[in-house]
Amino acid sequence: MFYREAGQFKTDYAADMAVFPIRQDRIGLALILFVAFVIVPAFGSDFLLQVVMIPTLVFALATIGLNLLTGYTGLLSLGTAGFMGVGAFACYKLTTLFPGVSIVIWVLASGFFSAAIGAAFGLPSLRIKGFYLAVATLAAQFFLQWCFVRIPWLINYNVSNAIEVPERTLLGLIVTGPKASPEVRYLITLAIVVALAWVASNIVHGRIGRSWMAVRDMDIAAELMGIRLLPTKLLAFAVSSFYCGVAGALMVFFWFGGAEPDVFSISQSFLILFMVIIGGLGSIVGSFMGAAFIYILPIALGSLAAAFNAPIPPATLEHLRYMIVGAMIIVFLIVEPHGLAALWRTTKQKLRTWPFPY
Amino acid sequence: MLYSIFIDPFVQMAGAPDLLVQTIWEGTVSGVLYALIALGFVLIYKASGVFNYAQGIMVVFSALTLVGTYQKLGGLGFSGPGAAFLALAFALLVMFILAVTVERVVLRPLVNQPDIILLMATFGVTYFLIGFGEYVFGGEPKQMIAEQLFLPKGATEFQMAGGFVQLQNIDVAAAVIAVIMIIGLSAFFQYTRIGRALRAVADSHKAALSVGISLNQIWIVVWFTAGIVALVTGIMWGARSNVSFALEVVALKALPVLILGGLTSIPGAIVGGLIIGIGEKLGEFYWGPLVGSGIESWLAYVIALAFLLFRPQGLFGDKIIERI
Numbered sequence: 094m095f096y097r098e099a100g101q102f103k104t105d106y107a108a109d110m111a112v113f114p115i116r117q118d119r120i121g122l123a124l125i126l127f128v129a130f131v132i133v134p135a136f137g138s139d140f141l142l143q144v145v146m147i148p149t150l151v152f153a154l155a156t157i158g159l160n161l162l163t164g165y166t167g168l169l170s171l172g173t174a175g176f177m178g179v180g181a182f183a184c185y186k187l188t189t190l191f192p193g194v195s196i197v198i199w200v201l202a203s204g205f206f207s208a209a210i211g212a213a214f215g216l217p218s219l220r221i222k223g224f225y226l227a228v229a230t231l232a233a234q235f236f237l238q239w240c241f242v243r244i245p246w247l248i249n250y251n252v253s254n255a256i257e258v259p260e261r262t263l264l265g266l267i268v269t270g271p272k273a274s275p276e277v278r279y280l281i282t283l284a285i286v287v288a289l290a291w292v293a294s295n296i297v298h299g300r301i302g303r304s305w306m307a308v309r310d311m312d313i314a315a316e317l318m319g320i321r322l323l324p325t326k327l328l329a330f331a332v333s334s335f336y337c338g339v340a341g342a343l344m345v346f347f348w349f350g351g352a353e354p355d356v357f358s359i360s361q362s363f364l365i366l367f368m369v370i371i372g373g374l375g376s377i378v379g380s381f382m383g384a385a386f387i388y389i390l391p392i393a394l395g396s397l398a399a400a401f402n403a404p405i406p407p408a409t410l411e412h413l414r415y416m417i418v419g420a421m422i423i424v425f426l427i428v429e430p431h432g433l434a435a436l437w438r439t440t441k442q443k444l445r446t447w448p449f450p451y
Numbered sequence: 452m453l454y455s456i457f458i459d460p461f462v463q464m465a466g467a468p469d470l471l472v473q474t475i476w477e478g479t480v481s482g483v484l485y486a487l488i489a490l491g492f493v494l495i496y497k498a499s500g501v502f503n504y505a506q507g508i509m510v511v512f513s514a515l516t517l518v519g520t521y522q523k524l525g526g527l528g529f530s531g532p533g534a535a536f537l538a539l540a541f542a543l544l545v546m547f548i549l550a551v552t553v554e555r556v557v558l559r560p561l562v563n564q565p566d567i568i569l570l571m572a573t574f575g576v577t578y579f580l581i582g583f584g585e586y587v588f589g590g591e592p593k594q595m596i597a598e599q600l601f602l603p604k605g606a607t608e609f610q611m612a613g614g615f616v617q618l619q620n621i622d623v624a625a626a627v628i629a630v631i632m633i634i635g636l637s638a639f640f641q642y643t644r645i646g647r648a649l650r651a652v653a654d655s656h657k658a659a660l661s662v663g664i665s666l667n668q669i670w671i672v673v674w675f676t677a678g679i680v681a682l683v684t685g686i687m688w689g690a691r692s693n694v695s696f697a698l699e700v701v702a703l704k705a706l707p708v709l710i711l712g713g714l715t716s717i718p719g720a721i722v723g724g725l726i727i728g729i730g731e732k733l734g735e736f737y738w739g740p741l742v743g744s745g746i747e748s749w750l751a752y753v754i755a756l757a758f759l760l761f762r763p764q765g766l767f768g769d770k771i772i773e774r775i
Contacts, residue, residue: 169567217756220763222771224502224566228710229759231703232752239749243742314775359703363574370571408585415582422575427560430568 096444112294129283134276142275143348145389150279150286151344152384156368157293157377158336163366164374165297166329167309168218172211172230173337173365175237178357179207180338181345182247185256189249196261196269197281200342204335210237211334212327219323222312234359241354255353258346269346278347285343289336294377296332305329306375371425373432382433390418460737473617474736475729480622482728483629487684488705489712489720490633491677496714497653498673499558501569505576507702509549509678512584514595514685514694517542519588521596535596539682546678554670581696595689625687632683633721636676640717645672653715707755713768722766726758727751 096117103109113119133146159173184203188196214233221229241247248256260270267273268281296302304325307315316322345352364387372383394414429436443450464471491506520538524530529537557572640646651659652669660666685694688701708727712719731754735747764771 163567217760221759222763224570224714225710225759225763225765228706228752229756231706232749232756235749235752239745243745311775313773317775367571367574370567374567412582412586415578416586417582419575419578419580419582422578423557423572426564426568426572426575427557430561430564 096441096447098445110298112298126287129287130280134279139275142279144392147275147279147282147348148344149381149385149388150282151340151348152365152368152388153381154286154289154343155337155340155365156372156380156384157290158333158340159365160369160372160375160377160380161293161297161305161336162329162333163369164376165302165309166305166326166333167312168215168326168329169223169227170230170330170333171227171359171362171366172214172233172237174357174359174361175234176207176211176334176337177341177344177361178237178241178354179210179334180204180341181256181352181357182241183207183338184342184346185258186247186249188261189259192259192261195263196346197263197285200285200339200346203342204339207338207341208331208335211337212331215327215330218326218330231359234362238354238357238359241357255351256345258350269350271350282343282347285339289339290377290381293336297377301328309375367422371422371432373434376432376434378437379432379434382437386433390421394418463737470736474732476618476622478729478732479725480619480625480728481732482708482725483626484684484688484701484724485705485708485728486721486724487629487632487680487687488702489708489724490636490717491680491684492705492709493712493715493717493720494636494673494677494680498649499652499670500566500656501558501573502566502714503677504570504573504702505580506677506681507699507705508577508580508584509546509681510685510688510702511694511696511699512549512580513542513546513678513682514689515584515588515593516545517682517686518593518596518689518694522593538596542682543679546682547675550671550674550678553674554667558670559667581699585696592693592695593689595686595694619691621687621690625691628683628687632680633717636680637717639676645669649673704751707751710765711755711758713765715769716765716767719765719767723755727754730754 096115098115098117101114101116103114108114113122134142137146155173155177158176159170162168162170180203183206184199187199187202188194191199210233214230217229218226242254245251245254248254251257258269260272261268263281266277268277297305304315304320307318307320308322308325308329312322315325341357344356349356368383368387369380370383371386372381373379391414394417395410398410488506488510491509492503495501495503495506517538520541521530521535524534524538553576557576558569561569561572640650648659648664648669649672651662651664652666656666659669704727708720708723710723711727712721712723731747731750734750739746758766762768
């Protein structure tokens with residue numbers, strides 16, 4: 094009833110091309126941002142911030158990264174966790190080498206390292222396609238993971254064989270390390286994720302995004318239309334890895350506070366691919382939804398069992414959780430193969446025409 | 452540096468031929484087992500176009516069913532070869548039920564969806580089987596009932612060139628059984644009615660449908676065949692180490708084998724398995740110490756990647772023809 098575009102006239106092309114053409118969408122977005130930036134840190138518990146919000150945001154950023162590659166450019170990659178690891182280790186090296194520079198700058202700068210690595214591993218994508226490419230990116234995943242374990246220089250020869258996040262301050266507040274409060278870490282993560290999501294949205298709506306989608310739909314046809322495949326595909330790999338790298342740095346510095354190389358294993362890559370598929374291929378909003386859904390589902394199942402005070406031993410609960418997640422993925426794919434984003438679009442369309450659907 | 456990469460390993464090889472043969476043999480055995488897993492992938496990919504990630508977990512699940520059933524029978528007072536073969540029959544039945552269920556619940560509703568969606572659905576199957584298998588049979592590593600199934604154990608040694616080479620009997624058995632199974636499958640594809648139907652479906656779904664081949668029935672047959680392959684792989688691999696979900700990692704090793712040989716080729720799976728298995732072991736043994744060991748974990752993928760750069764469809768895969 095309230096979700097109507099009636100009376101909103103567009104008087105120039107810019108307004109017609111806007112990302113959010115309907116006023117209610119813009120209001121809704123502003124409301125969500127207000128809740129995220131003000132209400133959640135002000136009233137949310139530490140548990141909510143630390144266990145739910147920060148991880149969801151981090152995963153959402155990595156999901157956007159993979160979505161740019163798989164959803165928009167059509168290149169299936171299983172090396173996501175490896176690229177996240179490059180970001181995390183690069184950020185760690187940079188901040189220990191140059192402690193004076195703000196950590197936020199290093200988090201963003203570490204993305205460029207992972208972008209370079211990603212572009213290098215993207216080179217085979219010119220010749221190799223589809224599932225063959227997916228397995229080829231596994232080479233990146235396993236090689237990078239091996240490097241994290243075998244090159245002690247990357248972790249400054251720590252005896253613990255893990256990244257130990259040092260304490261860093263920003264504007265007088267402690268933002269990383271064990272003493273940083275969840276609110277501060279949450280706000281910085283949120284700011285970076287929102288900014289990068291905004292950039293991603295602009296990329297995919299512009300010339301670059303359109304050339305990516307042309308390559309996705311049919312790369313030979315795109316080539317005939319004058320899109321150069323090598324720069325386009327490599328750019329997709331680079332931008333995607335940039336996002337993944339920043340997500341990896343955020344994950345270690347603002348969520349875990351320390352990480353062993355195992356964190357960046359192949360199962361992490363698969364998890365993020367899940368988020369992309371469940372959220373919807375080729376959708377930025379869907380990336381947030383998919384990340385939230387896949388990450389929160391096991392937590393919700395766990396607390397549901399706790400709420401009912403079910404007398405289930407923890408091992409059985411873990412098995413049941415696996416079974417339920419597996420079954421839900423199948424059911425979800427059957428009901429809506431295009432992901433949560435498609436569900437969201439259908440809902441909006443229904444709202445617009447309600448109560449007279451014809 | 453160049454010396455230690457290009458010359459030194461070969462000097463070592465020539466200096467100790469018994470070690471070289473031993474390494475190649477070990478590579479061959481693990482290659483055969485990779486090839487068996489890859490074979491399951493190829494069967495399903497050819498017939499239904501599904502990249503079945505669950506193949507690795509099917510290996511674990513079938514082996515778990517076998518061992519778990521044997522233990523349950525032992526609890527009832529049955530043991531020995533009779534009970535073992537009873538458990539084997541039951542495991543086969545379970546794989547058949549799994550094939551029917553997957554066809555009904557996953558493949559049929561998802562027909563005509565993009566490949567990546569079907570891949571994701573097999574991830575769902577994987578998760579479900581992990582949870583289900585651990586729930587029913589427990590997650591701890593189990594001993595494979597190799598003796599009760601009359602599989603040989605112990606080792607054979609023979610002298611050569613100033614040293615000796617040691618062959619595990621179980622590995623010899625694994626290689627023999629793998630060869631028998633591959634010949635059997637080829638004959639099945641070549642000479643039986645269902646085999647011909649399978650090849651027809653692999654060529655074109657629509658054409659096969661139009662001459663009256665039931666896709667659903669073919670899918671069940673193919674998933675069941677893949678289930679049998681999985682069971683055999685599980686028994687062999689389980690007899691070498693233990694039956695546990697750690698085997699899942701081995702399934703990831705089958706992926707480079709698969710793309711190296713070509714997604715659609717059965718001989719490709721075998722040749723790919725041998726190349727990867729031997730290359731991996733040789734690389735680890737002779738070149739591994741140069742960079743700190745453990746290169747086994749990624750060498751297989753790099754070998755596959757190197758081959759793919761020259762043949763993007765794998766060694767034996769169907770040529771990919773793209774038209775506008």
